[in-house]
Amino acid sequence: MDIKAKVIDEEGLDRTITRLAHEILEKNKGSQNLVLIGMRTRGEFLANRIHKKISEIDKSDVELGILDITLYRDDFRERLKQPEVSVTDITFDMNEKDVILIDDVLYTGRTVRAALDALMDLGRPSTIQLCVLVDRGHRELPIKADFIGKNIPTSFNEEVKVKLAEVDGEDAVYLMDISNENSEN
C-alpha cells in the first residue's frame, strides 16, 4: 500500500473539526437537544474531539456515546476473517433526541445502514444526522451525510486512511494506492 497524497494534515484536521462542530450547532440551533454517537473505532475519537469543540463553543455538555455495529453487519457470510466484536457504550436515553452519528470515512454506506439499525434498537431519536470526516463516494445504498469534513473523489484502486493521534500516533488523512494488492488477488 503506497501513499499517494496527504490530503489533510494536523492543523487542517483541527480546522475541519472546528467547522463541523459549528455546522452541527448552526443546523440544530444550539446543543440543547443534541447527543453525539461515535462509531468504533475512529469515529469514537472524532466524536470525542467534536464533543470538546462543542463544549468550548456552546459552553454546554452534550451526551456522548460509542456504538459498536459488528452484530449488525451484513457481510458475515462473505468475509474471510471473523470481525471482532466490541461493546456499545450508550448509557443515556436517545428518545426524542437529535442524534449526530459520527464516523471517519463514508464509502459504500453499509456501515451506516448497520448503525441506523443498531440505533433504532436502542431508542427512537427525533432525528439522526450523519457526520463524516471524509466522503470518498461509491455509495451502494441510498445514504448521504449531513456534515462532511472533506469530499475526496476516489477510484476503486484507492483507499482513504484516517490517522488519529489517539490510536495511530498522528493526525492526518492519506490517500493510498492499493492497485498492486488488488491485482495480486
Added chain:
Amino acid sequence: MSLSSRHLLGLSGVPKEDIQLILDTATTFREVLERPIKKVPTLQGKTIVNLFFENSTRTRISFELAQKRLSADTVNFSTSTSSTKKGETFKDTVRNIEAMKVDMIVVRHESPGVPQFLTQISDANIINAGDGTHEHPTQALLDMYSIREKVGKLEGLKVCIVGDIGHGRVALSNIHGLKTMGAEVSLCGPSTMMPRAIEELGVKVYHKIDDAIENNDVLNVLRIQLERNAGASIPTTREYRTYFGLTSERLKKHNKDVLILHPGPINRGVEISSEVADGPYQVILNQVTNGVAVRMAVLYLLGTMH
C-alpha cells in the same frame, strides 16, 4: 480472531486463546441483554436445533433465549415427544433432522461422547449442552465468566469445586477450563463421590469443607444429584449437610470473603443453606444471566465462522 474448532464439545484441550475470546465476546452480549430491545440480527437466517435427550430447564431455556436474541430460527426437540420413542435409532433421528438443513445443533444426552459422535454424522456446528458425566462446557464457561466479572481475573485464583464430583460433568469442564486459564483448582467432597485417580488431572482433594473454605478464594458448590443415584454415595442428605453443607456459621468461622457459585438447581438445606444461597457472597443469579450472554458468544463465534 476466531475459534480454533467449529464445534464446542468440551473444554478439555481447548486453548487459552479460545476461552479468552469466548469470555471477552460474552461481555459484548452482556451489554445487549441490558438494552430495551435485547435482540440483534446477527444470526438471521441460521437454523439451530436443540436436541435434548435429557431433561433440562435452565440450560434449554438459556440456549433458546440466546438463539432468539441473536435472531436465529430455533427448533426444539425433546425425547418425550420424539420418534426415538417409536423405535428410531439416534443416528436416523439426527440424519433426518440434518436433511432439513440445519446450521447448528445443541445437544444434551445421557451418554458421554454423543456430541463427538454427532460431528461424524452431521455437517452442522455441534455444541455440547451436557453429555452424561463427561462435560458441560457452556456451564463451566459461564462459571468462569461470573468469577472473572466479580474478581477481575482467573489466573492464580484458588477455586474449589465442592460436592458430587463423580456425577458432575460441570466439575470436569470446570477443572479443564480453569486450569487452562491458570487457576489453581481443588475438589472437596466425600470420597464416595470422588472419581478414582482424579488427582491425576492435577487437582488437590479436600475431604473437609473447612479446609476447602480456608484455602480458597472461590467455592463452586455442585448439586447433590439425587436423580443420578447420588443417594448411594451418602447415608442421608442430612449427614451430607452436617459434614459438607455450606452454611453461614461455617463461613463466619473463617472470617474471609469467599465467592460462592452454584450451577443450580439448588437443594436448599442440603449442599447449601438458604442464608448462603441468598447471601452477599453468592453470584448464583448473575450466573444465570451470564449464562445467556456466554451462550450467545459461543453461538455467535461458531455461527459466523468460515
